[in-house]
Amino acid sequence: xxxxxxxxxxxxxxxxxxxxxxxxxxxxxxxxxxxxxxxxxxxxxxxxxxxxxxxxxxxxxxxxxxxxxxxxxxxxxxxxxxxxxxxxxxxxxxxxxxxxxxxxxxxxxxxxxxxxxxxxxxxxxxxxxxxxxxxxxxxxxxxxxxxxxxxxxxxxxxxxxxxxxxxxxxxxxxxxxxxxxxxxxxxxxxxxxxxxxxxxxxxxxxxxxxxxxxxxxxxxxxxxxxxxxxxxxxxxxxxxxxxxxxxxxxxxxxxxxxxxxxxxxxxxxxxxxxxxxxxxxxxxxxxxxxxxxxxxxxxxxxxxxxxxxxxxxxxxxxxxxxxxxxxxxxxxxxxxxxxxxxxxxxxxxxxxxxxxxxx
Amino acid sequence: xxxxxxxxxxxxxxxxxxxxxxxxxxxxxxxxxxxxxxxxxxxxxxxxxxxxxxxxxxxxxxxxxxxxxxxxxxxxxxxxxxxxxxxxxxxxxxxxxxxxxxxxxxxxxxxxxxxxxxxxxxxxxxxxxxxxxxxxxxxxxxxxxxxxxxxxxxxxxxxxxxxxxxxxxxxxxxxxxxxxxxxxxxxxxxxxxxxxxxxxxxxxxxxxxxxxxxxxxxxxxxxxxxxx
Ligand SMILES: Nc1ncnc2c1ncn2[C@@H]1O[C@H](COP(=O)(O)OP(=O)(O)OP(=O)(O)O)[C@@H](O)[C@H]1O
Ligand SMILES: [Mg+2]
Numbered sequence: 001x002x003x004x005x006x007x008x009x010x011x012x013x014x015x016x017x018x019x020x021x022x023x024x025x026x027x028x029x030x031x032x033x034x035x036x037x038x039x040x041x042x043x044x045x046x047x048x049x050x051x052x053x054x055x056x057x058x059x060x061x062x063x064x065x066x067x068x069x070x071x072x073x074x075x076x077x078x079x080x081x082x083x084x085x086x087x088x089x090x091x092x093x094x095x096x097x098x099x100x101x102x103x104x105x106x107x108x109x110x111x112x113x114x115x116x117x118x119x120x121x122x123x124x125x126x127x128x129x130x131x132x133x134x135x136x137x138x139x140x141x142x143x144x145x146x147x148x149x150x151x152x153x154x155x156x157x158x159x160x161x162x163x164x165x166x167x168x169x170x171x172x173x174x175x176x177x178x179x180x181x182x183x184x185x186x187x188x189x190x191x192x193x194x195x196x197x198x199x200x201x202x203x204x205x206x207x208x209x210x211x212x213x214x215x216x217x218x219x220x221x222x223x224x225x226x227x228x229x230x231x232x233x234x235x236x237x238x239x240x241x242x243x244x245x246x247x248x249x250x251x252x253x254x255x256x257x258x259x260x261x262x263x264x265x266x267x268x269x270x271x272x273x274x275x276x277x278x279x280x281x282x283x284x285x286x287x288x289x290x291x292x293x294x295x296x297x298x299x300x301x302x303x304x305x306x307x308x309x310x311x312x313x314x315x316x317x318x319x320x321x322x323x324x325x326x327x328x329x330x331x332x333x334x335x336x337x338x339x340x341x342x343x344x345x346x347x348x349x350x351x352x353x354x355x356x357x358x359x
Numbered sequence: 360x361x362x363x364x365x366x367x368x369x370x371x372x373x374x375x376x377x378x379x380x381x382x383x384x385x386x387x388x389x390x391x392x393x394x395x396x397x398x399x400x401x402x403x404x405x406x407x408x409x410x411x412x413x414x415x416x417x418x419x420x421x422x423x424x425x426x427x428x429x430x431x432x433x434x435x436x437x438x439x440x441x442x443x444x445x446x447x448x449x450x451x452x453x454x455x456x457x458x459x460x461x462x463x464x465x466x467x468x469x470x471x472x473x474x475x476x477x478x479x480x481x482x483x484x485x486x487x488x489x490x491x492x493x494x495x496x497x498x499x500x501x502x503x504x505x506x507x508x509x510x511x512x513x514x515x516x517x518x519x520x521x522x523x524x525x526x527x528x529x530x531x532x533x534x535x536x537x538x539x540x541x542x543x544x545x546x547x548x549x550x551x552x553x554x555x556x557x558x559x560x561x562x563x564x565x566x567x568x569x570x571x572x573x574x575x576x577x578x579x580x581x582x583x584x585x586x587x
Contacts, residue, residue, distance in 0.1 A: 075497075089486065101493075101506065
């Protein structure tokens with residue numbers, strides 16, 4: 001049975017619909033990442049699961065218990081979860097007291113609390129600051145305290161709202177490691193909202209994409225990043241090339257998509273006349289100086305418009321009737337002497353094209 | 360002018376020599392006002408939390424009403440208490456008219472609005488995310504109220520100081536329901552008013568200085584507490 005079950009959840013803030021008919025299930029021990037543009041409703045969904053707010057309509061079940069019903073159950077359930085808010089705030093108390101409060105509220109013994117707090121202070125590398133007022137911590141330190149005081153209660157469910165926002169890469173790596181330990185070793189069920197898609201990819205078992213209050217797609221990272229369900233998801237996960245067209249022909253699973261006169265071949269079941277978008281990941285496009293005899297069904301010659309270097313990669317924009325963006329290694333960009341104005345051939349396989357229906 | 364000066368000197372003498380009458384009056388004042396402030400705080404801390412943390416119809420109106428009562432004249436409170444506790448009144452059977460007990464009760468009513476109103480605003484000054492944080496870490500409503508009160512401790516202590524100041528400095532109520540009985544219900548303010556009317560300015564000034572000194576000490580003590 002799933003640990004959390006969400007049914008037809010809707011939420012409004014002063015009349016404005018923020019969450020629309022969310023259906024979702026979470027198994028015990030699973031790590032779900034919520035991604036989506038700003039204002040999509042990630043925080044709101046977490047607040048509803050965290051019982052900080054009551055939904056306008058719909059139901060949330062924990063272990064089969066309906067928690068939308070109020071009263072004693074809610075406190076009991078709240079004590080089985082912990083929630084790290086998007087903006088970490090600390091109480092105007094010592095770091096020690098900040099971390100200890102969840103344990104005290106659960107009535108744990110003084111000695112146990114002391115032991116647990118000192119252990120976790122060590123884990124987050126703040127042992128020396130235990131007696132300091134938490135308000136004097138830096139942003140990143142406060143963030144670590146916020147995470148520590150949530151995980152110290154050993155929750156069954158941990159809710160994290162952008163736990164690594166505004167942190168430097170080393171702190172991000174540390175916190176990601178911590179999250180992955182909690183998930184793997186303690187089998188804690190985690191729901192984590194994040195802006196950072198690669199973080200979702202690294203940590204999550206499944207990814208949920210929220211757009212405008214709707215859960216547009218839930219799936220593992222391969223499904224979400226390679227086979228986005230619709231144009232919004234494709235745009236959000238940064239597919240790079242999204243080409244609108246109409247299916248002109250279909251034969252044995254291979255379709256021909258006409259996009260303003262240019263023809264792309266792809267693998268798809270959609271029928272002739274269907275309005276679709278062809279999604280091609282920039283790293284799936286191969287560049288060469290002349291047309292090669294490869295297995296790639298799609299091959300276009302055009303002019304390089306722009307080359308932008310990013311680390312060891314080069315992002316190349318090509319105008320070949322279609323505007324295509326390709327991602328190649330800097331080394332191959334050098335070998336091909338890619339420069340704006342040069343002519344180049346871009347090719348990609350029919351199987352590298354993900355076709356989605358437009359509505 | 361010389362009168363004030365000699366009054367001042369005599370006042371210092373009275374204080375240094377620990378004059379028994381003066382000490383008795385000061386002690387009584389302190390005891391009555393501290394008790395009433397403690398009782399009012401015990402009522403107001405939970406009541407303010409209840410009002411602050413719950414949503415209900417007329418909440419805004421209630422708070423406005425409480426704030427209006429800040430300026431309740433002490434004699435009006437005195438009048439109400441008198442009517443209720445005098446022989447013929449509904450609570451006359453308790454027979455506590457003109458006792459320190461009734462002075463405490465009167466002072467509790469007197470400072471209740473200001474204490475309640477100021478504690479509610481103190482709680483309002485705590486950021487919403489802190490309340491969310493308390494709940495997100497498994498606090499019950501009561502535990503959340505306690506930590507939020509702790510968070511607002513500076514403003515809460517300031518509210519309590521205000522309440523105490525109003526209690527120890529009022530005179531109308533103390534005369535009306537206490538009766539200024541020597542050695543029993545005579546407190547600093549009623550004694551000052553009596554001695555001044557008798558022309559005993561020296562004693563009045565001495566009592567006035569003690570009143571201020573008590574206010575200062577209580578302030579300092581509470582401020583110490585608040586630093587923790
Ligand atoms: N208390 C509130 N009152 C009114 N509107 C709100 C409230 N909280 C959130 N909203 C609105 O609800 C929508 C969703 O907000 P939410 O915070 O859930 O988005 P989000 O996906 O977490 O965004 P971000 O990535 O920026 O954190 C936004 O349009 C926001 O303005
Ligand atoms: Mg958010």
